[in-house]
Amino acid sequence: MTEAAADTGRREQAKGERRSRIVRAARDLIRETGDTDLSMRMIAKRAGVSLTTPYNLFGSKRAVVLAVFEDERDFVVRFSRLRAANALDRIFDAHDLAMRYFIEDPDFYRTLWKALLNTQGQDSTGLATPERLERNRAAWRALLEAAQDEGLLDRAISSDLLERSLSSFANGTMLAWAMGAVSTATLGTNTALGYALALRGAATPAGSAILQARILRCQDHLTGS
Amino acid sequence: MTEAAADTGRREQAKGERRSRIVRAARDLIRETGDTDLSMRMIAKRAGVSLTTPYNLFGSKRAVVLAVFEDERDFVVRFSRLRAANALDRIFDAHDLAMRYFIEDPDFYRTLWKALLNTQGQDSTGLATPERLERNRAAWRALLEAAQDEGLLDRAISSDLLERSLSSFANGTMLAWAMGAVSTATLGTNTALGYALALRGAATPAGSAILQARILRCQDHLTGS
DNA sequence: GAGACATTTGGAACATGTTCCAATTTTTGA
Protein backbone atom coordinates (compact mmCIF):
# COMPACT_ATOMS: atom_id res chain seq x y z
CA MET A 1 0.00 0.00 0.00
CA THR A 2 1.78 3.14 -1.18
CA GLU A 3 1.53 6.47 0.54
CA ALA A 4 -0.45 8.05 -2.29
CA ALA A 5 -2.96 5.24 -2.44
CA ALA A 6 -5.73 7.48 -1.15
CA ASP A 7 -6.27 9.18 -4.50
CA THR A 8 -5.18 6.34 -6.76
CA GLY A 9 -7.49 3.63 -5.56
CA ARG A 10 -9.32 1.63 -8.14
CA ARG A 11 -12.52 3.45 -7.28
CA GLU A 12 -11.08 6.93 -7.76
CA GLN A 13 -9.35 5.84 -10.92
CA ALA A 14 -12.58 4.58 -12.45
CA LYS A 15 -14.24 7.80 -11.42
CA GLY A 16 -11.58 9.84 -13.17
CA GLU A 17 -11.93 7.64 -16.21
CA ARG A 18 -15.66 8.30 -16.39
CA ARG A 19 -15.09 11.97 -15.72
CA SER A 20 -12.80 12.40 -18.67
CA ARG A 21 -15.05 10.31 -20.88
CA ILE A 22 -17.90 12.67 -20.13
CA VAL A 23 -15.80 15.76 -20.77
CA ARG A 24 -14.57 14.29 -24.03
CA ALA A 25 -18.09 13.41 -25.12
CA ALA A 26 -19.29 16.93 -24.39
CA ARG A 27 -16.36 18.45 -26.26
CA ASP A 28 -16.89 16.26 -29.31
CA LEU A 29 -20.60 17.00 -29.39
CA ILE A 30 -19.99 20.74 -29.31
CA ARG A 31 -17.38 20.40 -32.03
CA GLU A 32 -19.65 18.35 -34.25
CA THR A 33 -23.04 19.93 -33.82
CA GLY A 34 -22.10 23.46 -32.77
CA ASP A 35 -24.47 24.70 -30.14
CA THR A 36 -27.56 22.69 -30.96
CA ASP A 37 -28.08 19.25 -29.56
CA LEU A 38 -25.88 19.53 -26.54
CA SER A 39 -28.10 17.82 -24.02
CA MET A 40 -27.18 15.88 -20.95
CA ARG A 41 -28.90 12.83 -22.37
CA MET A 42 -26.72 12.98 -25.47
CA ILE A 43 -23.56 13.57 -23.52
CA ALA A 44 -24.34 10.62 -21.31
CA LYS A 45 -25.14 8.33 -24.22
CA ARG A 46 -21.99 9.36 -26.05
CA ALA A 47 -19.87 8.83 -22.95
CA GLY A 48 -21.45 5.44 -22.39
CA VAL A 49 -22.74 6.30 -18.95
CA SER A 50 -26.13 6.76 -17.42
CA LEU A 51 -27.84 10.13 -17.33
CA THR A 52 -27.41 10.38 -13.61
CA THR A 53 -23.65 9.82 -13.65
CA PRO A 54 -22.67 13.28 -14.93
CA TYR A 55 -24.79 14.70 -12.13
CA ASN A 56 -22.98 12.56 -9.61
CA LEU A 57 -19.56 13.51 -10.92
CA PHE A 58 -20.04 17.14 -11.88
CA GLY A 59 -23.29 18.32 -10.38
CA SER A 60 -24.75 20.17 -13.33
CA LYS A 61 -24.51 20.68 -17.05
CA ARG A 62 -22.78 23.98 -16.46
CA ALA A 63 -20.06 22.23 -14.48
CA VAL A 64 -19.50 19.78 -17.31
CA VAL A 65 -19.14 22.61 -19.80
CA LEU A 66 -16.79 24.40 -17.43
CA ALA A 67 -14.66 21.26 -17.31
CA VAL A 68 -14.56 21.19 -21.11
CA PHE A 69 -13.51 24.81 -21.11
CA GLU A 70 -10.69 24.32 -18.66
CA ASP A 71 -9.58 21.12 -20.34
CA GLU A 72 -9.03 22.99 -23.57
CA ARG A 73 -7.63 26.25 -22.38
CA ASP A 74 -4.58 26.51 -20.23
CA PHE A 75 -2.49 29.19 -21.83
CA VAL A 76 -0.91 30.40 -18.63
CA VAL A 77 1.80 27.75 -18.80
CA ARG A 78 3.06 29.41 -21.97
CA PHE A 79 3.44 32.78 -20.33
CA SER A 80 6.97 32.07 -19.24
CA ARG A 81 8.04 31.71 -22.84
CA LEU A 82 7.09 35.27 -23.81
CA ARG A 83 10.18 37.08 -24.95
CA ALA A 84 9.12 40.53 -26.11
CA ALA A 85 11.52 43.41 -25.51
CA ASN A 86 9.53 45.24 -22.82
CA ALA A 87 6.97 44.17 -20.27
CA LEU A 88 4.11 46.01 -21.94
CA ASP A 89 4.65 44.19 -25.19
CA ARG A 90 4.77 40.94 -23.28
CA ILE A 91 1.35 41.76 -21.90
CA PHE A 92 -0.04 42.11 -25.38
CA ASP A 93 1.70 38.94 -26.48
CA ALA A 94 0.01 37.15 -23.61
CA HIS A 95 -3.25 38.72 -24.68
CA ASP A 96 -2.72 37.44 -28.22
CA LEU A 97 -2.04 34.01 -26.82
CA ALA A 98 -5.30 34.08 -24.91
CA MET A 99 -7.30 35.38 -27.83
CA ARG A 100 -5.90 32.93 -30.31
CA TYR A 101 -8.06 30.16 -28.90
CA PHE A 102 -11.25 32.06 -29.58
CA ILE A 103 -10.22 33.37 -32.96
CA GLU A 104 -9.06 30.04 -34.31
CA ASP A 105 -12.09 28.13 -33.13
CA PRO A 106 -14.87 30.68 -32.78
CA ASP A 107 -17.91 28.44 -33.05
CA PHE A 108 -16.64 26.07 -30.44
CA TYR A 109 -15.76 28.74 -27.91
CA ARG A 110 -18.82 30.83 -28.56
CA THR A 111 -20.95 27.82 -27.71
CA LEU A 112 -18.91 27.23 -24.59
CA TRP A 113 -19.30 30.83 -23.50
CA LYS A 114 -23.00 30.89 -24.05
CA ALA A 115 -23.38 27.70 -22.06
CA LEU A 116 -21.34 29.16 -19.22
CA LEU A 117 -23.50 32.26 -19.12
CA ASN A 118 -26.57 30.18 -18.33
CA THR A 119 -26.78 30.56 -14.59
CA GLN A 120 -30.36 29.83 -13.78
CA GLY A 121 -29.35 27.80 -10.76
CA GLN A 122 -28.14 29.45 -7.60
CA ASP A 123 -24.57 28.18 -7.77
CA SER A 124 -23.14 30.47 -10.49
CA THR A 125 -19.48 29.68 -9.98
CA GLY A 126 -18.21 32.31 -12.37
CA LEU A 127 -16.34 31.60 -15.57
CA ALA A 128 -13.61 29.40 -14.12
CA THR A 129 -12.75 27.13 -11.24
CA PRO A 130 -11.54 29.18 -8.27
CA GLU A 131 -8.10 27.58 -8.39
CA ARG A 132 -7.73 28.11 -12.09
CA LEU A 133 -8.97 31.66 -11.75
CA GLU A 134 -6.40 32.43 -9.09
CA ARG A 135 -3.59 30.97 -11.15
CA ASN A 136 -4.56 33.10 -14.13
CA ARG A 137 -4.85 36.21 -12.06
CA ALA A 138 -1.44 35.63 -10.50
CA ALA A 139 0.15 35.23 -13.93
CA TRP A 140 -1.34 38.48 -15.15
CA ARG A 141 -0.35 40.27 -11.98
CA ALA A 142 3.22 39.11 -12.49
CA LEU A 143 3.23 40.62 -15.96
CA LEU A 144 1.85 43.90 -14.62
CA GLU A 145 4.39 44.01 -11.84
CA ALA A 146 7.18 43.39 -14.31
CA ALA A 147 5.98 46.46 -16.18
CA GLN A 148 6.08 48.41 -12.94
CA ASP A 149 9.63 47.18 -12.33
CA GLU A 150 10.64 48.37 -15.78
CA GLY A 151 9.25 51.81 -15.01
CA LEU A 152 6.45 51.57 -17.57
CA LEU A 153 3.50 51.38 -15.20
CA ASP A 154 2.91 53.59 -12.20
CA ARG A 155 3.67 51.87 -8.90
CA ALA A 156 0.98 53.92 -7.21
CA ILE A 157 -1.71 51.91 -8.94
CA SER A 158 -2.36 48.49 -7.47
CA SER A 159 -1.52 45.64 -9.80
CA ASP A 160 -4.34 43.70 -8.23
CA LEU A 161 -6.97 46.27 -9.08
CA LEU A 162 -5.51 46.85 -12.51
CA GLU A 163 -5.67 43.14 -13.22
CA ARG A 164 -9.27 43.10 -12.12
CA SER A 165 -10.07 45.95 -14.47
CA LEU A 166 -8.40 44.31 -17.42
CA SER A 167 -10.18 41.07 -16.72
CA SER A 168 -13.56 42.78 -16.46
CA PHE A 169 -12.90 44.47 -19.72
CA ALA A 170 -11.96 41.22 -21.43
CA ASN A 171 -15.08 39.53 -20.10
CA GLY A 172 -17.26 42.37 -21.29
CA THR A 173 -15.88 42.12 -24.80
CA MET A 174 -16.20 38.35 -24.78
CA LEU A 175 -19.79 38.76 -23.70
CA ALA A 176 -20.48 41.08 -26.62
CA TRP A 177 -18.76 38.58 -28.89
CA ALA A 178 -20.71 35.63 -27.56
CA MET A 179 -23.93 37.55 -28.18
CA GLY A 180 -22.93 38.47 -31.69
CA ALA A 181 -22.39 42.19 -31.16
CA VAL A 182 -18.67 41.91 -31.92
CA SER A 183 -17.35 39.99 -34.92
CA THR A 184 -14.63 37.42 -34.59
CA ALA A 185 -12.48 39.42 -36.97
CA THR A 186 -12.38 42.46 -34.69
CA LEU A 187 -12.44 40.62 -31.37
CA GLY A 188 -8.68 40.62 -30.88
CA THR A 189 -8.17 44.26 -31.78
CA ASN A 190 -11.17 45.31 -29.73
CA THR A 191 -9.86 43.78 -26.55
CA ALA A 192 -6.32 44.95 -27.29
CA LEU A 193 -7.59 48.51 -27.58
CA GLY A 194 -9.35 48.27 -24.24
CA TYR A 195 -6.26 46.83 -22.61
CA ALA A 196 -4.10 49.57 -24.07
CA LEU A 197 -6.45 52.29 -22.86
CA ALA A 198 -6.70 50.95 -19.34
CA LEU A 199 -2.97 50.29 -19.13
CA ARG A 200 -2.18 53.76 -20.37
CA GLY A 201 -4.39 55.07 -17.60
CA ALA A 202 -1.93 53.45 -15.20
CA ALA A 203 1.26 54.17 -17.10
CA THR A 204 4.32 56.29 -16.46
CA PRO A 205 5.27 58.79 -19.18
CA ALA A 206 7.61 56.20 -20.69
CA GLY A 207 4.91 53.57 -20.80
CA SER A 208 2.37 56.07 -22.00
CA ALA A 209 4.23 56.69 -25.22
CA ILE A 210 4.46 53.01 -26.04
CA LEU A 211 0.78 52.54 -25.34
CA GLN A 212 -0.34 55.55 -27.29
CA ALA A 213 1.31 54.08 -30.36
CA ARG A 214 -0.51 50.83 -29.79
CA ILE A 215 -3.83 52.58 -29.27
CA LEU A 216 -3.50 54.39 -32.57
CA ARG A 217 -2.54 51.18 -34.32
CA CYS A 218 -5.60 49.39 -32.95
CA GLN A 219 -7.75 52.31 -33.96
CA ASP A 220 -6.45 52.26 -37.51
CA HIS A 221 -7.12 48.57 -37.70
CA LEU A 222 -10.68 48.99 -36.48
CA THR A 223 -11.71 52.02 -38.53
CA GLY A 224 -9.53 51.76 -41.63
CA SER A 225 -9.82 48.92 -44.11
CA MET B 1 -61.26 58.63 -37.81
CA THR B 2 -58.24 60.56 -36.56
CA GLU B 3 -54.97 60.88 -38.42
CA ALA B 4 -53.14 58.55 -36.03
CA ALA B 5 -55.80 55.89 -36.23
CA ALA B 6 -53.42 53.39 -37.77
CA ASP B 7 -51.72 52.58 -34.47
CA THR B 8 -54.58 53.43 -32.17
CA GLY B 9 -57.19 51.02 -33.44
CA ARG B 10 -59.09 49.06 -30.86
CA ARG B 11 -57.10 45.97 -31.78
CA GLU B 12 -53.68 47.56 -31.31
CA GLN B 13 -54.82 49.23 -28.14
CA ALA B 14 -55.91 45.95 -26.62
CA LYS B 15 -52.63 44.43 -27.67
CA GLY B 16 -50.70 47.20 -25.95
CA GLU B 17 -52.85 46.75 -22.89
CA ARG B 18 -52.01 43.05 -22.73
CA ARG B 19 -48.39 43.80 -23.41
CA SER B 20 -48.04 46.11 -20.47
CA ARG B 21 -50.02 43.79 -18.25
CA ILE B 22 -47.51 41.04 -19.01
CA VAL B 23 -44.54 43.28 -18.38
CA ARG B 24 -46.04 44.45 -15.11
CA ALA B 25 -46.74 40.89 -14.03
CA ALA B 26 -43.17 39.84 -14.77
CA ARG B 27 -41.79 42.84 -12.91
CA ASP B 28 -43.96 42.22 -9.85
CA LEU B 29 -43.04 38.56 -9.77
CA ILE B 30 -39.33 39.33 -9.87
CA ARG B 31 -39.80 41.92 -7.15
CA GLU B 32 -41.74 39.57 -4.90
CA THR B 33 -40.01 36.25 -5.33
CA GLY B 34 -36.53 37.35 -6.36
CA ASP B 35 -35.15 35.01 -8.99
CA THR B 36 -37.04 31.84 -8.20
CA ASP B 37 -40.46 31.19 -9.60
CA LEU B 38 -40.28 33.41 -12.62
CA SER B 39 -41.89 31.09 -15.12
CA MET B 40 -43.88 31.91 -18.19
CA ARG B 41 -46.84 30.06 -16.76
CA MET B 42 -46.76 32.24 -13.65
CA ILE B 43 -46.33 35.43 -15.61
CA ALA B 44 -49.26 34.51 -17.81
CA LYS B 45 -51.49 33.61 -14.90
CA ARG B 46 -50.62 36.80 -13.07
CA ALA B 47 -51.25 38.89 -16.16
CA GLY B 48 -54.58 37.14 -16.71
CA VAL B 49 -53.65 35.88 -20.17
CA SER B 50 -53.06 32.53 -21.69
CA LEU B 51 -49.61 30.97 -21.77
CA THR B 52 -49.36 31.43 -25.51
CA THR B 53 -50.11 35.14 -25.47
CA PRO B 54 -46.69 36.29 -24.21
CA TYR B 55 -45.19 34.24 -27.00
CA ASN B 56 -47.42 35.94 -29.53
CA LEU B 57 -46.64 39.41 -28.22
CA PHE B 58 -42.98 39.10 -27.27
CA GLY B 59 -41.66 35.91 -28.78
CA SER B 60 -39.73 34.53 -25.84
CA LYS B 61 -39.22 34.80 -22.13
CA ARG B 62 -36.00 36.67 -22.72
CA ALA B 63 -37.89 39.32 -24.71
CA VAL B 64 -40.35 39.77 -21.85
CA VAL B 65 -37.52 40.25 -19.39
CA LEU B 66 -35.85 42.68 -21.76
CA ALA B 67 -39.08 44.66 -21.88
CA VAL B 68 -39.15 44.77 -18.07
CA PHE B 69 -35.56 45.98 -18.08
CA GLU B 70 -36.18 48.78 -20.54
CA ASP B 71 -39.42 49.73 -18.85
CA GLU B 72 -37.57 50.37 -15.61
CA ARG B 73 -34.37 51.88 -16.79
CA ASP B 74 -34.20 54.96 -18.95
CA PHE B 75 -31.61 57.14 -17.34
CA VAL B 76 -30.46 58.80 -20.52
CA VAL B 77 -33.20 61.40 -20.34
CA ARG B 78 -31.61 62.72 -17.18
CA PHE B 79 -28.23 63.22 -18.79
CA SER B 80 -29.08 66.74 -19.89
CA ARG B 81 -29.50 67.77 -16.29
CA LEU B 82 -25.92 66.97 -15.30
CA ARG B 83 -24.22 70.14 -14.13
CA ALA B 84 -20.72 69.19 -12.98
CA ALA B 85 -17.95 71.72 -13.55
CA ASN B 86 -16.04 69.80 -16.25
CA ALA B 87 -17.00 67.22 -18.81
CA LEU B 88 -15.06 64.42 -17.15
CA ASP B 89 -16.89 64.88 -13.89
CA ARG B 90 -20.15 64.90 -15.80
CA ILE B 91 -19.20 61.51 -17.21
CA PHE B 92 -18.80 60.13 -13.72
CA ASP B 93 -22.04 61.73 -12.63
CA ALA B 94 -23.74 59.97 -15.51
CA HIS B 95 -22.06 56.78 -14.44
CA ASP B 96 -23.38 57.25 -10.92
CA LEU B 97 -26.83 57.80 -12.32
CA ALA B 98 -26.61 54.55 -14.24
CA MET B 99 -25.24 52.58 -11.32
CA ARG B 100 -27.76 53.88 -8.85
CA TYR B 101 -30.44 51.62 -10.27
CA PHE B 102 -28.40 48.51 -9.58
CA ILE B 103 -27.15 49.58 -6.21
CA GLU B 104 -30.52 50.62 -4.86
CA ASP B 105 -32.32 47.52 -6.05
CA PRO B 106 -29.65 44.84 -6.40
CA ASP B 107 -31.77 41.70 -6.14
CA PHE B 108 -34.17 42.89 -8.76
CA TYR B 109 -31.54 43.86 -11.28
CA ARG B 110 -29.34 40.90 -10.63
CA THR B 111 -32.24 38.64 -11.50
CA LEU B 112 -32.92 40.68 -14.60
CA TRP B 113 -29.31 40.45 -15.69
CA LYS B 114 -29.10 36.74 -15.16
CA ALA B 115 -32.26 36.23 -17.16
CA LEU B 116 -30.89 38.34 -19.99
CA LEU B 117 -27.72 36.30 -20.10
CA ASN B 118 -29.68 33.16 -20.91
CA THR B 119 -29.27 32.98 -24.65
CA GLN B 120 -29.88 29.38 -25.46
CA GLY B 121 -31.92 30.31 -28.49
CA GLN B 122 -30.29 31.58 -31.63
CA ASP B 123 -31.69 35.11 -31.46
CA SER B 124 -29.48 36.61 -28.73
CA THR B 125 -30.43 40.23 -29.21
CA GLY B 126 -27.87 41.63 -26.82
CA LEU B 127 -28.66 43.45 -23.63
CA ALA B 128 -30.96 46.09 -25.06
CA THR B 129 -33.24 46.87 -27.94
CA PRO B 130 -31.24 48.16 -30.90
CA GLU B 131 -32.97 51.55 -30.79
CA ARG B 132 -32.46 51.91 -27.07
CA LEU B 133 -28.86 50.83 -27.40
CA GLU B 134 -28.18 53.44 -30.07
CA ARG B 135 -29.76 56.19 -28.00
CA ASN B 136 -27.62 55.29 -25.02
CA ARG B 137 -24.47 55.13 -27.07
CA ALA B 138 -25.18 58.51 -28.62
CA ALA B 139 -25.66 60.07 -25.20
CA TRP B 140 -22.35 58.71 -23.98
CA ARG B 141 -20.59 59.78 -27.13
CA ALA B 142 -21.89 63.29 -26.61
CA LEU B 143 -20.39 63.35 -23.13
CA LEU B 144 -17.07 62.12 -24.46
CA GLU B 145 -17.03 64.67 -27.25
CA ALA B 146 -17.77 67.42 -24.76
CA ALA B 147 -14.66 66.33 -22.88
CA GLN B 148 -12.71 66.54 -26.12
CA ASP B 149 -14.06 70.02 -26.72
CA GLU B 150 -12.94 71.08 -23.28
CA GLY B 151 -9.45 69.82 -24.02
CA LEU B 152 -9.59 67.01 -21.48
CA LEU B 153 -9.66 64.06 -23.87
CA ASP B 154 -7.40 63.56 -26.85
CA ARG B 155 -9.15 64.26 -30.15
CA ALA B 156 -6.97 61.65 -31.85
CA ILE B 157 -8.90 58.89 -30.13
CA SER B 158 -12.28 58.10 -31.61
CA SER B 159 -15.17 58.83 -29.29
CA ASP B 160 -17.01 55.95 -30.88
CA LEU B 161 -14.33 53.40 -30.03
CA LEU B 162 -13.82 54.88 -26.60
CA GLU B 163 -17.52 54.57 -25.90
CA ARG B 164 -17.43 50.98 -27.01
CA SER B 165 -14.55 50.27 -24.66
CA LEU B 166 -16.26 51.87 -21.70
CA SER B 167 -19.43 49.97 -22.43
CA SER B 168 -17.58 46.66 -22.68
CA PHE B 169 -15.93 47.37 -19.41
CA ALA B 170 -19.22 48.18 -17.71
CA ASN B 171 -20.78 45.00 -19.06
CA GLY B 172 -17.85 42.94 -17.86
CA THR B 173 -18.17 44.30 -14.38
CA MET B 174 -21.92 43.83 -14.39
CA LEU B 175 -21.37 40.26 -15.48
CA ALA B 176 -19.03 39.66 -12.56
CA TRP B 177 -21.59 41.29 -10.29
CA ALA B 178 -24.47 39.21 -11.63
CA MET B 179 -22.42 36.08 -11.02
CA GLY B 180 -21.56 37.11 -7.50
CA ALA B 181 -17.85 37.78 -8.01
CA VAL B 182 -18.28 41.48 -7.24
CA SER B 183 -20.25 42.71 -4.25
CA THR B 184 -22.94 45.33 -4.57
CA ALA B 185 -21.02 47.54 -2.17
CA THR B 186 -18.00 47.77 -4.45
CA LEU B 187 -19.81 47.65 -7.78
CA GLY B 188 -19.96 51.41 -8.26
CA THR B 189 -16.35 52.05 -7.34
CA ASN B 190 -15.18 49.11 -9.41
CA THR B 191 -16.76 50.37 -12.59
CA ALA B 192 -15.72 53.95 -11.83
CA LEU B 193 -12.12 52.80 -11.53
CA GLY B 194 -12.28 51.07 -14.89
CA TYR B 195 -13.84 54.11 -16.50
CA ALA B 196 -11.19 56.35 -15.01
CA LEU B 197 -8.37 54.12 -16.23
CA ALA B 198 -9.70 53.84 -19.77
CA LEU B 199 -10.51 57.53 -19.96
CA ARG B 200 -7.07 58.46 -18.71
CA GLY B 201 -5.67 56.30 -21.47
CA ALA B 202 -7.37 58.70 -23.87
CA ALA B 203 -6.80 61.92 -21.96
CA THR B 204 -4.80 65.06 -22.57
CA PRO B 205 -2.34 66.09 -19.86
CA ALA B 206 -5.01 68.34 -18.35
CA GLY B 207 -7.54 65.53 -18.24
CA SER B 208 -4.94 63.08 -17.06
CA ALA B 209 -4.39 64.97 -13.82
CA ILE B 210 -8.09 65.05 -13.03
CA LEU B 211 -8.42 61.34 -13.73
CA GLN B 212 -5.37 60.35 -11.76
CA ALA B 213 -6.91 61.92 -8.69
CA ARG B 214 -10.08 59.98 -9.27
CA ILE B 215 -8.21 56.73 -9.81
CA LEU B 216 -6.42 57.12 -6.51
CA ARG B 217 -9.66 57.96 -4.77
CA CYS B 218 -11.32 54.83 -6.15
CA GLN B 219 -8.33 52.78 -5.13
CA ASP B 220 -8.44 54.07 -1.59
CA HIS B 221 -12.09 53.26 -1.40
CA LEU B 222 -11.54 49.71 -2.63
CA THR B 223 -8.48 48.81 -0.59
CA GLY B 224 -8.82 50.96 2.54
CA SER B 225 -11.62 50.58 5.01
C1' DG C 1 -75.88 43.89 -38.97
C1' DA C 2 -72.96 40.15 -41.53
C1' DG C 3 -69.14 38.23 -43.03
C1' DA C 4 -63.87 38.40 -43.17
C1' DC C 5 -60.10 38.80 -40.54
C1' DA C 6 -56.82 38.72 -36.54
C1' DT C 7 -55.87 37.21 -31.91
C1' DT C 8 -56.46 34.89 -27.96
C1' DT C 9 -57.47 30.68 -25.73
C1' DG C 10 -57.09 26.05 -23.78
C1' DG C 11 -54.85 22.09 -24.18
C1' DA C 12 -51.72 18.97 -25.52
C1' DA C 13 -47.22 17.90 -26.84
C1' DC C 14 -42.00 17.90 -27.03
C1' DA C 15 -37.26 18.25 -25.36
C1' DT C 16 -34.89 19.89 -21.85
C1' DG C 17 -32.18 20.12 -16.85
C1' DT C 18 -32.60 18.06 -12.67
C1' DT C 19 -33.89 14.97 -8.84
C1' DC C 20 -35.48 10.80 -6.65
C1' DC C 21 -35.61 5.83 -6.07
C1' DA C 22 -34.79 0.88 -5.70
C1' DA C 23 -31.88 -2.51 -7.82
C1' DT C 24 -27.43 -3.69 -9.24
C1' DT C 25 -22.61 -3.73 -9.92
C1' DT C 26 -17.94 -2.80 -8.39
C1' DT C 27 -14.44 -2.00 -4.97
C1' DT C 28 -12.72 -2.21 -0.50
C1' DG C 29 -11.13 -4.07 3.99
C1' DA C 30 -10.63 -7.99 7.11
Next chain:
DNA sequence: TCAAAAATTGGAACATGTTCCAAATGTCTC
Protein backbone atom coordinates in the same frame (compact mmCIF):
# COMPACT_ATOMS: atom_id res chain seq x y z
C1' DT D 1 -13.42 -15.56 0.47
C1' DC D 2 -17.07 -12.62 2.20
C1' DA D 3 -19.64 -8.98 3.96
C1' DA D 4 -19.92 -3.93 3.92
C1' DA D 5 -19.47 0.34 1.55
C1' DA D 6 -19.67 3.18 -2.59
C1' DA D 7 -20.88 3.99 -6.89
C1' DT D 8 -23.52 3.42 -11.24
C1' DT D 9 -27.75 2.23 -13.38
C1' DG D 10 -32.43 2.43 -15.34
C1' DG D 11 -36.51 4.50 -14.94
C1' DA D 12 -39.76 7.50 -13.59
C1' DA D 13 -41.01 11.98 -12.28
C1' DC D 14 -41.22 17.20 -12.12
C1' DA D 15 -41.04 21.93 -13.82
C1' DT D 16 -39.47 24.35 -17.33
C1' DG D 17 -39.41 27.08 -22.33
C1' DT D 18 -41.47 26.56 -26.48
C1' DT D 19 -44.51 25.14 -30.31
C1' DC D 20 -48.61 23.39 -32.43
C1' DC D 21 -53.58 23.01 -33.08
C1' DA D 22 -58.67 23.64 -33.38
C1' DA D 23 -62.08 26.34 -31.29
C1' DA D 24 -63.66 30.65 -29.51
C1' DT D 25 -63.57 35.57 -29.17
C1' DG D 26 -63.03 39.85 -30.51
C1' DT D 27 -62.46 43.70 -34.21
C1' DC D 28 -62.70 45.68 -38.72
C1' DT D 29 -64.95 46.66 -43.38
C1' DC D 30 -68.88 46.85 -46.15
